[in-house]
Amino acid sequence: MKSLVLAGAALAGSANAFLPGLRPLHLRAQRSLSPPSQDASVSSTALEMADTAYGASHTSFYTSAKAKDSYESLADVLNSKVADPDVRTVINEMLDAAVKITEALRVNLVTVADAQNSVFGDVQLGVDVIADNLMWETAKNSKVVRQAASEEEPVLVDTNPDGRFTVCWDPLDGSSIVDNNWAVGTMIGIWDKTTGMLGATGRDQVTSIVVLYGPRTTALVACDDGVYEFTCGEGNKWFASREKIQIKPTSKIFSPANLRAAQDLEGYDGLIKHWMNNRYTLRYTGGLVPDVYQCFTKEMGVFSNPTSPKAPAKLRVAFEVAPFGLLVEKAGGSTSDGVTGKSVLDIQIDGVDQRTSACMGSKDEVSRFNEMVLGK
Template sequence: MSLLTDSPSFYQTYSGPSNDRAASQMGKFCLVAAACALALAAGTTAGTHMSLWTSPVSTRAPTMAGLNGLSSVAGTIPSTGYAAPATYYPTQPEQSTGSLRSPAALRSTASASPLPSAMQWAWVAGLGCWSAVLAVATFWGKRQPVAIMTTTGEKAEGFGASHTSFYTSAQAKDSYATLDEILEAKMADEGVRGITKEVLDACVKITEALRVNLVTVADAQNSVFGDVQLGVDVIADDLMWDMAKSSKLVREAASEEEPVMVETSKEGRFTICWDPLDGSSIVDNNWAVGTIVGIWDKTTGMLGATGRDQVTSIVVLYGPRTTALVACDDGVYEFTCGEGNKWFASREKIQIKQESKIFSPANLRACQEDQGYNSLVSYWQENKYTLRYTGGLVPDVYQCFTKEMGVFANPTSKASPAKLRVAFEVAPFSLLVEKAGGKTSDATTGGSCLDIQINGVDQRTAGCFGSAAEVDRFNKMVLGK
């Protein structure tokens, strides 16, 4: 079954499977109709005769008034001195004369009753033949695929949300490479492969926790920022800490929930930072949320390093499915958590297009103070871009990889200061975006977010990520670069 994909036409033809089920149902209906027609033909003849012989007979003797007026098809019975048995008289009176008929008269009438007319026989036979032919044609005739949504219209220059490029471009395959197969071929460093698999194993546990736990306020509030923590926040963070503390590969770790670097193993190799559940403000809506992970080698550490020094980064999206973006040596790969919680490669070497018609404008309050940002948002609207914004960083930037286009903008203003954390959010996502051919901006100098030096665990910044042409437009209209 083909999916709607990019096409020169406004819509692409959907070629579904042959209409086997519909054909089977229609064929069965037609066979039943044919059988009913033949039964009707036989019943018409049999019923004509049998109905005349099966009428109930009265057990009461006739009255003299009835005898005086009695007549039959065979002749008139004398009314004087006649004493006929009671069983001669059926209960139904003759409708035309009110007289009663004897069994002899009934037999005479039955033998004289005509069979169904030629017109009736022709109608019944025709119905039976038509039903039988249609049944055969339906069962054994050539079946064509069902065509849905076909058009010859050309793609409009300014297209909207219904354009097929906003649907998935992923093609079904007979088989998919496993996580181990991709990492063996596309990630040369054995240690990086190992920590990647450990992170993804922890995210499988977070997936299961999100499915069975209610979204409620946590009993204990540990957030140093005074933010209200939810139970699922704490669970996700605990699962990440369990992974980090039990791993022989992790040297030190920090969580967005507690932005303090913690040494977990002196023999470990990697510094790992994570946002355990990005999107806490929308998780109670059952919207998509995610986990963001950045990983640095001990040779650079995280403090004093940049996002460009990461050995890999991982973003996991929890939605109807659980999927993960992983920065490999030659590009970005998407993995899907399938049956048995096994990861397989659902997209390989993702590329973000230079142009986009999707925009995600965060921090719209800044439009009141920043005329450049206000003009940019107006430009996107006037040129029929499609708004795709949830308020969650993970789904809003993740769509740049699935749609292969998009722009996420989060500038600052005096009333709306920077909120994005460099180590926990910006650096990991920026590595993925730029490895996939996209572009990033620090929304201050116009430079790449990967070049921001991380001087504090909780350091924050503005940012813009996505299709290169749209990030350039942001730099020009908002920053004047």
């Protein structure tokens, strides 16, 4: 299939059933009703008058993505942007599992699981268990997955002696916010058997994937030449909705996690005040996936999660920080381990449950974090 062509005939199934981000032909025609670009100064003046009259501020950052007539399919992109056929296979398998998780989230209530099997003491929900089981089913049935580990289990499990990859995942990040019906996600790190995961670093990953479940299901994938976003569309078919994403070095969006640490760390308290005093836009949900994912959709942002003795590290290197770190740096962003100021991709993974502090996103903001919080 050369490309996923989206035209009026392909959208005939339902009057409202069209792929996210693409208007049907009869709506696209309405673009001519938009104000011409030369009137931008008038619009700006009108907004300023409204601000003065109502005390409103226009600090939101909306998408810059524009609808196209056609989008490349997942297969087309992987065939041209991922040289290794085994890596293409494992990416496809993981995204197939994400489709199943998407369907499970839509039909299952958010309730506490009957059996609590998390060795880390986290409260497991029924949807956590379902998502984890779907990931394990995929890993165990794969011909290319050699070993696997879930955030819910602290050990590597041999799945196929003839396989090639070690796959580690957080099946459903955001358990504390999923009952609000907020966005949650799956994070996946993939290492070759030549390095394995234990003793390796995040830089050794052959690819990583982060899936976001919200009004739409989208996925960030580390390809050979950069980061691509895929959207799960009609018929659960993936298509490329963003290509070679670049995170800008500067940002006006901040996402500060572990605010308790600001009571102990003068530098973190000062950094948060800097963002507020300089009128940055706060975008924080408490879910790692949506809070970092926005750096790719907005093409800027910073997520910070330092630690202190009274607010220890919670982020897991193998399941969360390494997969996201690879994507952020491939997209031109920067990361910090929150201790030395070096990249999170240089952290040697010595334990499945190894934790770390972290900061990632726009380069200038990560540098500011290193300077103000770490004194680097």
